[in-house]
Every structure is written in structure tokens, then in C-alpha cells.
Amino acid sequence: MAKTDTRIQKKNQAAIMDAGLAVFSQFGFRGSTLDQVAEAAGLSKPNLLYYFRSKDAIYTALLAKLLENWLEPLREINAEGDPVQELLGYANRKLDMSQHYPRESRLFANEIIQGAPRIADVLQGELRGLVDEISQVINDWVAAGRIKSVDPRHLIFSIWALTQHYADFDVQVRAILGDVDPFDGAQAYLEAMLRGLLEV
Amino acid sequence: MAKTDTRIQKKNQAAIMDAGLAVFSQFGFRGSTLDQVAEAAGLSKPNLLYYFRSKDAIYTALLAKLLENWLEPLREINAEGDPVQELLGYANRKLDMSQHYPRESRLFANEIIQGAPRIADVLQGELRGLVDEISQVINDWVAAGRIKSVDPRHLIFSIWALTQHYADFDVQVRAILGDVDPFDGAQAYLEAMLRGLLEV
DNA sequence: CAATAATTTGACCAACTGGTCAAAGGCAGG
DNA sequence: CCTGCCTTTGACCAGTTGGTCAAATTATTG
Known part of the structure; x- marks a missing residue:
């Protein structure tokens, strides 16, 4: 077989x-x-x-x-690149996933909300490790004065929360926006938010 | 009865x-x-x-x-107050709800993710109306040059997404932060984010 | 305390659930 | 066309589900 x-x-x-x-x-x-x-x-x-x-x-x-693809965009952040560009790129990749794979996002959300019984080990192992690494990179950027001081983990949370929101809460977003396409505005907003937060 | x-x-x-x-x-x-x-x-x-x-x-x-309390913090935004303070206050109230009523947040999240079959009318009616009102207020603030130019609806989405994330994705947040209390950092981050985005 | 009303329960039911299995149907190579 | 394997299915099963009901138990009140 x-x-x-x-x-x-x-x-x-x-x-x-x-x-x-x-x-x-x-x-x-x-x-x-x-x-x-x-x-x-x-x-x-x-x-x-x-x-x-x-x-x-x-x-x-x-x-x-799902988990294969889920962590991938985070891995692509390049410590050698321009900090703001790298983080904007990451946010955009996540937003693209919400736009093109909303069901995957909701599957993940369901699993997490219900306590993540099947993937608790991935969260505490692979995911945490990856976030720790990227957090170190971001902290270095802060220390080098290339971006404003920011808690890297909450920064990552905010990118997750915002991008996944458009997939997970799709019904609510569309109820409020009506016919307007959510993702155009989302992309622009996300960029403005990150620039305001990070650019020195 | x-x-x-x-x-x-x-x-x-x-x-x-x-x-x-x-x-x-x-x-x-x-x-x-x-x-x-x-x-x-x-x-x-x-x-x-x-x-x-x-x-x-x-x-x-x-x-x-749930819906009674859910819309309440949004209603408390005061068009006459200081724009940044009003929006920070709103974000803080939402964050408090995530901290103290995480189950309510998850109940709501579950309902929305599953397509909101029972509250679609509330979303398209009461919620949308309320968001339209507040959006007008925010647009006026922008027009008056009191905050930077920003799409009010995506601003509201971002406050929802970020604050509710700490309740809905609690397991994931804790897996990454370990023993650190999420809400201290969240409050500080949220304030920095909004100030960077809004303050002229 | 008696009577009345409110509360609680065990037994039960039909529909649905995840899953099994033997038998039937379809399809390739000789 | 035949043989052997892959695929599909109808019938079935035991456990769970939301919900009912008459009877028993427990308050409440006159």
C-alpha cells in the first residue's frame, strides 16, 4: 500500500x-x-x-x-536582511496564507482554541524553538539600533493575530466591510502598523 | 416561570x-x-x-x-475625548476582557469560525452599525489632523485580533512565553503599537 | 402538619455515531 | 475471456446523542 x-x-x-x-x-x-x-x-x-x-x-x-507549511514563512526571515523589510515580508507571507488558505488557518485555530491536544508538543518544541531563534534576531536588530525597541514575541503574536484574523473571522470581517475586499486594506494597514512600530 | x-x-x-x-x-x-x-x-x-x-x-x-457585553466597550469610545487616549482605552478594555473572560472570547471565536450561523444578523446589523459610527468618529479625528491617516475599520480589526488572540490562542501564547505573564507585555506592546501608528 | 407546587431522577427511546465485514463490482495483464 | 487484485458497497453493530416521561422526592405555604 x-x-x-x-x-x-x-x-x-x-x-x-x-x-x-x-x-x-x-x-x-x-x-x-x-x-x-x-x-x-x-x-x-x-x-x-x-x-x-x-x-x-x-x-x-x-x-x-498543515504544520509543515505553517512554520515555513517564519523560517524564511533572514537575519542578514533589512529588518523592516524582513518583518514586512513575513507579515505579507502570512497574510497571503490567510487569503489563499483560509481553511487551513481555521483548522489550526480550531485546534488551538480547543486546547491543542494533538499538537501541544509541537507548540512547546518546534514552534517555541523557532520563535526563540527569531526573537534573538529581532533583539539583535534592536540592540544595533536598526529598529525601535520592541518585545519580539509580542511582535510575532501581533503578526499572527492580525493576519489570521482575516481568515478565521472572515464572516465578521465581511459583515463589516460589505463588498470591499478585505485584503487590499489589510495589506496597507499592516505595513503602516509595522512601519510605525519599528522604523527608527 | x-x-x-x-x-x-x-x-x-x-x-x-x-x-x-x-x-x-x-x-x-x-x-x-x-x-x-x-x-x-x-x-x-x-x-x-x-x-x-x-x-x-x-x-x-x-x-x-455574551453579545450584550461584547459590544459594550466599543460604545464607550467618546468622540469628544483625546483620540489616542480613547483608542488606547478601548484596546485596554478589550484586553481586560481577554484576561478575565477568556471563555467568552473563545465561545465567540468558535461561533464566528464556524460561520456564525446564529448571529449573522447581529454582525450585519448592530455590530456593523456600531463600527460604522466609530469609523466616522475616527475619520473625523484623521481629518482634523489629530491622528495619522488610518483605515478605521482595519484599525478596529487589529485591536480585536490582537486582544482576543491572548484569550483564543492562550495555549499557544503560553507555550511560547513559558512562565512569563502574557498580559503585562501585551498591554505595553499594544500601547506602543497604537502610539506608533496613530500619534502625529 | 397537610396539601400543593417545585424539583429531581431512573428508565427509556429514536436517531446518529464511528467502525466492521463479507460480498460484489471493476479492471489490468495473460 | 479468464484470473487475480484493487475498489466499492449494503447490511450491520455497539456506543453515544439529544430528548421524553411518569414517578419519586423535596420545598413551600396555608
Whole structure:
């Protein structure tokens, strides 16, 4: 089974992942049912369980795939680059993810709000380590007088919070903005906010 | 039933609301069970349904109570006051709510992430109207040169996003900060951010 | 204290849940 | 066309779910 995936396997596995993402990101793990996922994937429930051994397996696979991409933009921050440009770039990459992968953002948000039972170790290990590293870089920038003094961890939180807000609270944002596209204004606002906060 | 509430009714209704808040805020509506709520309230399930006619009734009552307090801080912004102080005050009130009522914040977040099926009308009506009003006030401040030019709606989003982040993503924040209290740093950061963005 | 009303509970139910399984259907290579 | 494997499915199951109800228990009041 692990050796070679037939075309039909690849197609159905992809359909299940996509369906699972749609369902789990909206209702959370416990609020979702296999029937929902099966219907969204266009498969019968037993057929779905032919490809994934359990509901948990689908969800876990989704989370694993998500985490791969989730930490990536943070890694791309370059200590040698221009501080403001690097941080603006990071914020923009995160905002792009909210725009183009809102379901992934909501899946992550659901998991965290519910206490992150399955990824607590990633948060305390890989994520924390990465944030520690970047925080050191930012502190160095501050010490070198290249940006204003700022708590690096709260700076990172603010970039996460703001960018993910447009995906996670999409309904609310659209209720308030009406027909206006959220992301144009968001990009400009984010840049102004970071420049005001960081530029010496 | 609506005329007079006996002591015992008040006590049990309060216990149910508190239990419902704890359970629904963690698992969302569909992910929560009446048994969980009943156990958290220290009541049997039929006894719980003696006070609320259905699971939905508990959840709806919680949401209604929440929305009362949710919009309040926004109403307190005073068009006659000092712009920066007013907005800082608003941000601080929201941050206090995240600190002292994190479950309410998560309940709201869960509802919004899941598409806000029960409060879409409030978002498009009351909330939107309120935001429109405050946006006008902020635009006037900008026009009068009292704060820098800024999109008022995205400014409001950023205050929501940042303050609620500390409640909704509590697990992640604590995983990264360790023993450090999040709210001290958050308050200072938020103030620096808003001053950098707004002060002329 | 008796009677009445308010509260609590055990037993129960139909619908739904995640998951199993044997059998059937489809498809490639010979 | 046949054989063997991959894929799909209908029927089914045990546990859980939201909710009901009559009966028992506990206040409250005259």
C-alpha cells in the first residue's frame, strides 16, 4: 500500500484530504462526522475508511500536512536582511496564507482554541524553538539600533493575530466591510502598523 | 416561570450557564454534549433539561448574554475625548476582557469560525452599525489632523485580533512565553503599537 | 402538619455515531 | 475471456446523542 499509489488512490486520498479540510476546519474534530467528510469527498463511508483507517487518521494527517507549511514563512526571515523589510515580508507571507488558505488557518485555530491536544508538543518544541531563534534576531536588530525597541514575541503574536484574523473571522470581517475586499486594506494597514512600530 | 425565579432556580440556571460556557467555549456547539454540560453543572441530564428546553436553548442564551457585553466597550469610545487616549482605552478594555473572560472570547471565536450561523444578523446589523459610527468618529479625528491617516475599520480589526488572540490562542501564547505573564507585555506592546501608528 | 407546587431522577427511546465485514463490482495483464 | 487484485458497497453493530416521561422526592405555604 505504501509502495506505489495508483492513480485512483492518489485521486481519492486527495479528495478525502480536501473534504476533511473543509469539514474539520468548520466544525472542529468533535463537531465533524465521517458522513459529512464522505459526502464532501463524494465517497461512501466504508469506502472512505478503505483509504484512512479512522476519523482520527484523517484529522491527524491534515494537521501534519498543515504544520509543515505553517512554520515555513517564519523560517524564511533572514537575519542578514533589512529588518523592516524582513518583518514586512513575513507579515505579507502570512497574510497571503490567510487569503489563499483560509481553511487551513481555521483548522489550526480550531485546534488551538480547543486546547491543542494533538499538537501541544509541537507548540512547546518546534514552534517555541523557532520563535526563540527569531526573537534573538529581532533583539539583535534592536540592540544595533536598526529598529525601535520592541518585545519580539509580542511582535510575532501581533503578526499572527492580525493576519489570521482575516481568515478565521472572515464572516465578521465581511459583515463589516460589505463588498470591499478585505485584503487590499489589510495589506496597507499592516505595513503602516509595522512601519510605525519599528522604523527608527 | 418568567415571573419569579426561586433561589434554587437562580442557582441552577447560573450553574448551567457557567457549565455551558466552559464546555461550549472549548468544543463548540456541535462538539459539546449535554452530558458534559450536565456533569460540569453538577446536575443530571433530565434535570438540566428541566431548566432549559434544549441544548440549543442553553447555547443561544449564552450567546445572547455574551453579545450584550461584547459590544459594550466599543460604545464607550467618546468622540469628544483625546483620540489616542480613547483608542488606547478601548484596546485596554478589550484586553481586560481577554484576561478575565477568556471563555467568552473563545465561545465567540468558535461561533464566528464556524460561520456564525446564529448571529449573522447581529454582525450585519448592530455590530456593523456600531463600527460604522466609530469609523466616522475616527475619520473625523484623521481629518482634523489629530491622528495619522488610518483605515478605521482595519484599525478596529487589529485591536480585536490582537486582544482576543491572548484569550483564543492562550495555549499557544503560553507555550511560547513559558512562565512569563502574557498580559503585562501585551498591554505595553499594544500601547506602543497604537502610539506608533496613530500619534502625529 | 397537610396539601400543593417545585424539583429531581431512573428508565427509556429514536436517531446518529464511528467502525466492521463479507460480498460484489471493476479492471489490468495473460 | 479468464484470473487475480484493487475498489466499492449494503447490511450491520455497539456506543453515544439529544430528548421524553411518569414517578419519586423535596420545598413551600396555608
